[in-house]
Amino acid sequence: MRERAAAGSWQRWVTLVARLILGVTLIVAGALKVTAIDAAINSVRAYKLLPFEVTALVGTALPIIEIVIGLMLVTGTFTRVAAVLGSGLMLAFIIGIISVWVRGISIDCGCFAPGGAIDASQTQYPLEVARDLGLLILGAWTIWRPTAPFALDAWLFADAEPITTDADQENPR
Amino acid sequence: MSQNRREQLRKAEQAAARQQRLTRIIGVGAGLLVVVIVAVFAVVLISQANKAATAAPTAGQATPPHALADNLGIRPYPNATPQAGAPVVELFFDYQCPICKQFETIYGASLEKLASSGQIDLRYRPMIFLDVNLQNDASLRAGVAAACADTAGKYREYHDQIFANQPEQEGAGYADSLLRDTLSTKAGLSGDALTSFQKCYDGKLTQTWVQAQEDAGEKAGVTGTPTFKVNGKDVALKEFSNVSADQLGELIKKFS
Numbered sequence A: 001m002r003e004r005a006a007a008g009s010w011q012r013w014v015t016l017v018a019r020l021i022l023g024v025t026l027i028v029a030g031a032l033k034v035t036a037i038d039a040a041i042n043s044v045r046a047y048k049l050l051p052f053e054v055t056a057l058v059g060t061a062l063p064i065i066e067i068v069i070g071l072m073l074v075t076g077t078f079t080r081v082a083a084v085l086g087s088g089l090m091l092a093f094i095i096g097i098i099s100v101w102v103r104g105i106s107i108d109c110g111c112f113a114p115g116g117a118i119d120a121s122q123t124q125y126p127l128e129v130a131r132d133l134g135l136l137i138l139g140a141w142t143i144w145r146p147t148a149p150f151a152l153d154a155w156l157f158a159d160a161e162p163i164t165t166d167a168d169q170e171n172p173r
Numbered sequence B: 001m002s003q004n005r006r007e008q009l010r011k012a013e014q015a016a017a018r019q020q021r022l023t024r025i026i027g028v029g030a031g032l033l034v035v036v037i038v039a040v041f042a043v044v045l046i047s048q049a050n051k052a053a054t055a056a057p058t059a060g061q062a063t064p065p066h067a068l069a070d071n072l073g074i075r076p077y078p079n080a081t082p083q084a085g086a087p088v089v090e091l092f093f094d095y096q097c098p099i100c101k102q103f104e105t106i107y108g109a110s111l112e113k114l115a116s117s118g119q120i121d122l123r124y125r126p127m128i129f130l131d132v133n134l135q136n137d138a139s140l141r142a143g144v145a146a147a148c149a150d151t152a153g154k155y156r157e158y159h160d161q162i163f164a165n166q167p168e169q170e171g172a173g174y175a176d177s178l179l180r181d182t183l184s185t186k187a188g189l190s191g192d193a194l195t196s197f198q199k200c201y202d203g204k205l206t207q208t209w210v211q212a213q214e215d216a217g218e219k220a221g222v223t224g225t226p227t228f229k230v231n232g233k234d235v236a237l238k239e240f241s242n243v244s245a246d247q248l249g250e251l252i253k254k255f256s
Helices: A002-007 A009-034 A037-046 A052-075 A079-103 A125-144 A152-156 A166-170 B002-053 B098-116 B129-134 B138-151 B155-164 B176-186 B191-202 B207-219 B245-255
Strands: B088-094 B121-127 B227-230 B233-235
Touching: A009 A037, A009 A052, A009 A079, A009 A125, A037 A052, A037 B002, A037 B129, A052 A079, A052 B002, A079 A125, A152 B002, B088 B098, B098 B121, B098 B155, B098 B245, B121 B138, B121 B207, B129 B138, B138 B155, B138 B176, B138 B191, B138 B207, B155 B176, B176 B191, B233 B245
Parallel strands: B088 B121
Antiparallel strands: B088 B227, B227 B233
């Protein structure tokens, strides 16, 4: 346990940075949309991927889910679970953006603000995909190495077994 | 004995620690779930409250005389009779959409020619979703005003005035005074017609109809404007890129 921590000490800090960037991005993206749910629903509809009735549900739930996953990542609560969910979101976003790109639909991704149809010359699909891909990589790293400093997980998953050192054995409280 | 007792103590301590750990994990997990559920309820309630605030007044709601049944829009040239077999051409637009204004500027006259001569069955389908995106109610109010003008037979004229006076900056919206007084006069309303138009606008008497057009458009899969449909099929905007106003008729023929 000690050895692993020592070997991966720099990795813990990479995870912290990855966790914070992905988490803060998700919180900001969610917060900007949660105040205008109808617009978020329109953004989802603009992708023309989901059946009409489902778009309302997804549009409503997505900003909340983003905020909650973001908070989990920032605080380091169930870090690995949060990273899996966050990476899943990014993967879904990438698929969504590529699918509108391929189908020749001109929209703003609606990632950080109400999206919708825009002029074809204003689309930024490569940039949007690249950004989400970067975030996906951060998420994947966090899944691989979820342990990082300043995480609630350290308290949450604190070992039930007392850490047995020589001193502890001599001195069992 | 002492060794045994110490061992027992240690085991009990470990069990208690394990129990605490489990309680912590379940507690925090359950707490997160509760937060999500409460947040979903709060957001849904707030958005419903906002919707209630923009609900149409219940008294005196009217449908414009030249509206089509089933919320399929309105006929901008009600005096024209489409020839037998003329394609149904639908234009979905939002009064706050700059590209809709461009579209109208380029193709408006051609559409008028085709519709007036009965070569196409032209239907205008107003939408108001930009209100949501731009966080105002200008598309709704402009739509209400245009529908009110239809009562006096001036829908088309009023529609043109709205686009001609679209604010430079998207989102600036339309002032009540502009819609109520300025554009109505410019569209040729006067006397009793103007008075009843203003009464209609003040009472938002066509709001239910306008909101129903938006819903119908959404259900028809329209998520952006302008959307141009020929016989119910989308004609993508890129099809218009090399099409001059004079060639519009051929384009419509190609898709019908």
